[in-house]
Amino acid sequence: xxxxxxxxxxxxxxxxxxxxxxxxxVARFRDDGHDVVVVVSAMSGETNRLIGLxxxxxxxxxxxxxxxxxxxxxxxxxxxLAMALNKRGRKxxxxxxxxxxxxxxxxxxxxxxxxxxxVRLHADLASGHVVVVAxxxxxxxxxxxxxxxxxxxxxxxxxxxxxxxxxxxxxxxxVDGVYTxxxxxxxxxxxxxxxxxxxxxxxxxxxxxxxxxxxxxxxGKYNVPLRVLHSFQEGPGTLITLEEDDAMExxxxxxxxxNRDEAKLTILGVPDTPGVAYRILGPIGDANIxxxxxxxxxAEDNTTDFTFTVGRGDLARAEEVLxxxxxxLGAREVRSDSKxxxxxxxxxxxxxxxxxxxxxxxxxxDVNINIQMITTSEIKISVIIxxxxxxxxxxxxxxxxGLDAEPTEESAA
Amino acid sequence: xxxxxxxxxxxxxxxxxxxxxxxxxVARFRDDGHDVVVVVSAMSGETNRLIGLxxxxxxxxxxxxxxxxxxxxxxxxxxxLAMALNKRGRKxxxxxxxxxxxxxxxxxxxxxxxxxxxVRLHADLASGHVVVVAxxxxxxxxxxxxxxxxxxxxxxxxxxxxxxxxxxxxxxxxVDGVYTxxxxxxxxxxxxxxxxxxxxxxxxxxxxxxxxxxxxxxxGKYNVPLRVLHSFQEGPGTLITLEEDDAMExxxxxxxxxNRDEAKLTILGVPDTPGVAYRILGPIGDANIxxxxxxxxxAEDNTTDFTFTVGRGDLARAEEVLxxxxxxLGAREVRSDSKxxxxxxxxxxxxxxxxxxxxxxxxxxDVNINIQMITTSEIKISVIIxxxxxxxxxxxxxxxxGLDAEPTEESAA
Numbered sequence: 001x002x003x004x005x006x007x008x009x010x011x012x013x014x015x016x017x018x019x020x021x022x023x024x025x026v027a028r029f030r031d032d033g034h035d036v037v038v039v040v041s042a043m044s045g046e047t048n049r050l051i052g053l054x055x056x057x058x059x060x061x062x063x064x065x066x067x068x069x070x071x072x073x074x075x076x077x078x079x080x081l082a083m084a085l086n087k088r089g090r091k092x093x094x095x096x097x098x099x100x101x102x103x104x105x106x107x108x109x110x111x112x113x114x115x116x117x118x119v120r121l122h123a124d125l126a127s128g129h130v131v132v133v134a135x136x137x138x139x140x141x142x143x144x145x146x147x148x149x150x151x152x153x154x155x156x157x158x159x160x161x162x163x164x165x166x167x168x169x170x171x172x173x174x175v176d177g178v179y180t181x182x183x184x185x186x187x188x189x190x191x192x193x194x195x196x197x198x199x200x201x202x203x204x205x206x207x208x209x210x211x212x213x214x215x216x217x218x219x220g221k222y223n224v225p226l227r228v229l230h231s232f233q234e235g236p237g238t239l240i241t242l243e244e245d246d247a248m249e250x251x252x253x254x255x256x257x258x259n260r261d262e263a264k265l266t267i268l269g270v271p272d273t274p275g276v277a278y279r280i281l282g283p284i285g286d287a288n289i290x291x292x293x294x295x296x297x298x299a300e301d302n303t304t305d306f307t308f309t310v311g312r313g314d315l316a317r318a319e320e321v322l323x324x325x326x327x328x329l330g331a332r333e334v335r336s337d338s339k340x341x342x343x344x345x346x347x348x349x350x351x352x353x354x355x356x357x358x359x360x361x362x363x364x365x366d367v368n369i370n371i372q373m374i375t376t377s378e379i380k381i382s383v384i385i386x387x388x389x390x391x392x393x394x395x396x397x398x399x400x401x402g403l404d405a406e407p408t409e410e411s412a413a
Numbered sequence: 414x415x416x417x418x419x420x421x422x423x424x425x426x427x428x429x430x431x432x433x434x435x436x437x438x439v440a441r442f443r444d445d446g447h448d449v450v451v452v453v454s455a456m457s458g459e460t461n462r463l464i465g466l467x468x469x470x471x472x473x474x475x476x477x478x479x480x481x482x483x484x485x486x487x488x489x490x491x492x493x494l495a496m497a498l499n500k501r502g503r504k505x506x507x508x509x510x511x512x513x514x515x516x517x518x519x520x521x522x523x524x525x526x527x528x529x530x531x532v533r534l535h536a537d538l539a540s541g542h543v544v545v546v547a548x549x550x551x552x553x554x555x556x557x558x559x560x561x562x563x564x565x566x567x568x569x570x571x572x573x574x575x576x577x578x579x580x581x582x583x584x585x586x587x588v589d590g591v592y593t594x595x596x597x598x599x600x601x602x603x604x605x606x607x608x609x610x611x612x613x614x615x616x617x618x619x620x621x622x623x624x625x626x627x628x629x630x631x632x633g634k635y636n637v638p639l640r641v642l643h644s645f646q647e648g649p650g651t652l653i654t655l656e657e658d659d660a661m662e663x664x665x666x667x668x669x670x671x672n673r674d675e676a677k678l679t680i681l682g683v684p685d686t687p688g689v690a691y692r693i694l695g696p697i698g699d700a701n702i703x704x705x706x707x708x709x710x711x712a713e714d715n716t717t718d719f720t721f722t723v724g725r726g727d728l729a730r731a732e733e734v735l736x737x738x739x740x741x742l743g744a745r746e747v748r749s750d751s752k753x754x755x756x757x758x759x760x761x762x763x764x765x766x767x768x769x770x771x772x773x774x775x776x777x778x779d780v781n782i783n784i785q786m787i788t789t790s791e792i793k794i795s796v797i798i799x800x801x802x803x804x805x806x807x808x809x810x811x812x813x814x815g816l817d818a819e820p821t822e823e824s825a826a
Contacts, residue, residue, distance in 0.1 A: 016466060016469040016470060019470070020470065050489065053429060053489070053493060054492070054493065054496060056429040057429060057432070057433065057493060057496045057497050057500060058496050058497075058499070058500045061496040061499070061500075062495070062496060062499050064506070065492040065493075065495045065496045065499070065507055066492070068488060068491060068492035068495070068507050068509075069488075069489055069492035069493065069496075071488075072485035072488050072489050075481060075482075075484075075485050076463065076466070076482055076485050078481065079467070079478040079479070079481035079482035080466060080467065080470060080478075080482065082475070082478045082481070083467060083470045083471050083474040083475060083478045083482075084470050084471075086471070086474070086475050086478070087470060087471045087474075093477070094478055094481050096481075096558075098511065098512075099511075099556055099557075099558075120556075143512055143533075144512075145509075145512075
C-alpha cells in the first residue's frame, strides 16, 4: 500500500494504443492497493509539431507564449489517459501544472519548481482517484504558464514524489534499466539492480541518457527513491537510491559512460602569469560556450599549455574566440581536434578502493590506446582518447572492471 | 479611442498564414488608438482532431476530461496570435479561460459563464497590450476547466465585451454581414446595415447561422453592440443593437429566414380533455426530443387534432413515442411528414404595422403555395410549407416585402 509516482514519456504515450497500455499498467498498480500519481509528457511528435507552428511565425517567439503553446501538449495526454482509466472503471482526474499548482519561478521555457501544492492531490488520492498530472509545466506567481524545459517531465515526477512524500518515483522509458555501459557497444553490458544518485549523475551527464540530470539531482536532494523501468516490458528496472550498497560487497565500478559529442582545443606556449586561465576561458564563457574537461600542463620556460573540451557544435566558434585570445596573450599556437571521445568509469566504490585509476590506464595500455587528457572526481575518472578507439576502450574497461555479464544460454546460443 | 473586443473563429485562424492576417488586422486597430481584446477559437480541424483522439478511447468520455482535452485547441491559437502580434512589434499577451478567470458553472461541455474577472485584462490594456483570450472555455469554482459548448467563442467575446464595458464586440466570420435572406436562394438578398437583437435572434434560430444564439441573447441582455464582419474583406458588416431604427423609416421586415431541418407529426382524433397537450408532448420531452412549432386545431366532435414539428433526425423516435401515446389516449391516427420547410418573416417593424401576416399569406397564395401550419410571435410569422416550394416561397416573400437589392451593374450584367 504505497504511494507511487509514475512518469511516462512521450514515446510511451505516443499513440492511443500506447495510452491504453499505460492505463492498463496504472490500473494494475491501483488494483494492488497503491495510491498512484501519473505524470505524462506530450504524445511523441506533438511538442515538435507545436514548436513548428511557432517557428512558422517567428524564429524566436516570446518565451511566455512558447510556454502557453507547448504546455498544451501534456494537457492533451493527461485528459486522454484519464479517459482511458475511467473507461476501465478506475476513477481518475487530470490536472495541468497550474491546476495542481506547481509553482515555479518566471524563467519561461526553463523554469525551476519552487513549491508544489499537494492538498488537492492528497484529497483525490484519499477518495480513490488516480491523479494524472501534466509534466514539464508549472505556473509562476502571476499565474503565467511556465515550462521546465525539455525533459522536464522527469523533474515534475520527482518533485511531485518529494512533495507527496511518495514511496517511490518510477520513470518509465524505452530501456529496462540503467546499464553498466551502452549495450550497443558492449554485448556483455548488464542492467544494474541498484545505483546511487551520485553514480547516476555521473553516468547521465556522460551520455547515458536514461534520465534527466535535473531529475536525478532533485531526487538525490530530497532522497526520493527513483526507479527506471521499461514502459511495456515487465521487470524490476534499476533502483536509484541514496544508500550505497554494503561497502564489502559493493562493486568498485558501477558503469562505463562515454560520449563523442566533444572536441578539444589547445592553446600552446601561453606566458604563464596569474589569471591566465581566466583570460583564456572568460571569453569562451562570454560567448555562451560550455566547457567540459580542462587541463593545464605544468609550466616550462615560463609558458604553459592549456587544453579544454567543448561541444562539437561549438568548436568553430570557440576556435575563433580562442585565436583572438592567443593573439592578445602572445601565445604560440592554437590547435583543435574534433575526433576525440571521452570515457569515464563511475562508481562510489572507488572512494574506498585505491588503484582504480591505474587499473583503468593499464587496461587502456593493454590495447594500445593513448590517453590524451585525464580528469578525476571523487567517484569518476574520465579520459579523452582518439575517437576511433572508443568502442575498443569501452569493451576493454568493461571487462577489466568485471562488469561483463555471465553469458546466458540465450546470448551464448 | 474605443475598447473593442474582436472574435475570430476557427476558419479565420485555420492556418499560420491566416493567423498572420488576423494579426495584421488587429495591429491596424491598435495603431488607430483602440484598446483591443481578441477572442480566438481553435484552428479549424483541431477540435475535431482532439475529439477524434478521445473517441478512439471511448464513445462517451467523462465530460470533465473532454473539457481538459479540447480546451487546449484555443490555447494554441492564443499563443500563436500573440506571437504574430509580437513579431509585428505590438505588445500582446495570451490568456486561457482559467487565467482570465472566466468563472462558469460546473456543467462540463456546456457550461455557462457566471462572472469574468477584468482586473488583469484592464491592467494589460492600460499598459498597451493587445489581450488575446481563448474562447469557448472557462473554469469552475473548484478550478476545473470547463467549456461552453460548440460555438461558445462567440459567447466568450460578448461576455468579455460586457464585463469590460467594451464599445463594440466584433464577430469576424466568413460572411460580410447579416443578409435579408440566404443569398444562395435569392439573388437580390441584401446585407443589412443594422438589425436588432430580437430580429437577429429570430433570424439565427431560423437557420441563418451567422452567430450563436446564446451570444446574441447575451449581447442583448447586456446591451453590447455586436458587429458581424468578414475576416478577410473590408466592409462595415452588420451592426446588431438594442435600438430600433426610427420607426418612420424602419422597414417592416428585416429578413426572411428558413430551414429544412424539421419534420411534422400529427396525431388525429384525440379525445379533447384538459391536459391533453401535456399528455402528448410530455413523453416527447422526456425522450429529449425538442419540439418547435406546435398547433392544436379547434376541437370538433369532442376530439382534436394536434400537430408539431421536431428535428428530422428525431422523427423516427418521436413517431414511436407518439404512437404509444396515441394508443393510450385512444387517438385515431398518427401521421408524419419529413418533406416540409419552415419560412419566417422577421422584423421588429411588424409590431407597429398591421397586415404583415396577410401580406405574407397573399404573397404565397400568388405563387400557389399551400400553408400547412402557421405560428406567430411579436416580431415573427412562421409558416410550414411543402419542402419543394421553399426557394419559390423565399423569393416571393423577399420581393413582396421590398427586400430585393437594386440590381447593380455587376449583377445586371
